């Protein structure tokens with residue numbers, strides 16, 4: 461379980477990016493963070509994985525205090541940032557996966573088995589012998605996702621996972637995220653892709669100006685269009701109340 465309590469983040473000198481933000485990520489959650497550009501989604505992820513420290517508030521990852529022990533907390537989270545390139549360009553796809561499996565203290569046999577499973581799930585098997593440097597942008601994005609899965613962490617964070625992916629690759633990632641398996645306990649996803657969010661998410665958090673303006677479950681939206689309407693209405697009413705308050 462991940463607990464974020466009353467987190468504030470201010471980039472110097474006065475950029476207040478997260479404002480008293482609290483949320484939980486529980487086992488089984490596929491939590492979608494939806495928010496306009498600059499809302500603070502990536503900053504929130506960076507705070508949770510200990511890449512940047514909040515100015516106030518607490519964050520616990522399976523009981524580990526992220527500010528006091530960022531490395532301990534990070535062990536439990538696999539992250540794929542937008543347009544991530546975490547692969548070794550001079551290794552082929554399979555060797556990249558094998559390498560990261562061994563790095564994460566798996567036996568050679570286990571790392572090989574997992575790499576083969578992940579390649580099959582993401583339709584990367586035909587590319588197993590291709591050097592990472594020869595892959596297209598979208599394929600590199602899939603490889604970054606596959607490498608994150610090799611970590612076998614209980615929490616998976618994906619920042620804009622469908623950006624730049626073709627329709628079939630998006631389909632593979634969507635299927636993998638919604639299939640029943642025990643590869644991770646919970647996933648947190650930032651995206652601007654409403655159909656993807658609707659297909660994958662079971663929990664939704666709308667964020668604007670570093671504040672959570674709405675949270676709820678998938679039951680609120682029967683279609684992607686419903687989700688979009690609800691999201692736009694939440695953003696507009698928040699703007700309205702801000703203006704009234706000014």
Ligand SMILES: Nc1ncnc2c1ncn2[C@@H]1O[C@H](COP(=O)(O)OP(=O)(O)OP(=O)(O)O)[C@@H](O)[C@H]1O
Pocket residue numbers: 471472475477495496497498499500501502503504
């Ligand atoms: N290192 C930094 N120093 C100063 N300001 C920053 C820094 N990183 C981000 N910001 C600012 O903080 C705000 C929130 O950025 P963040 O990347 O968290 O938003 P986001 O919701 O992920 O946006 P997007 O949807 O565009 O990816 C933005 O105004 C951004 O310019």
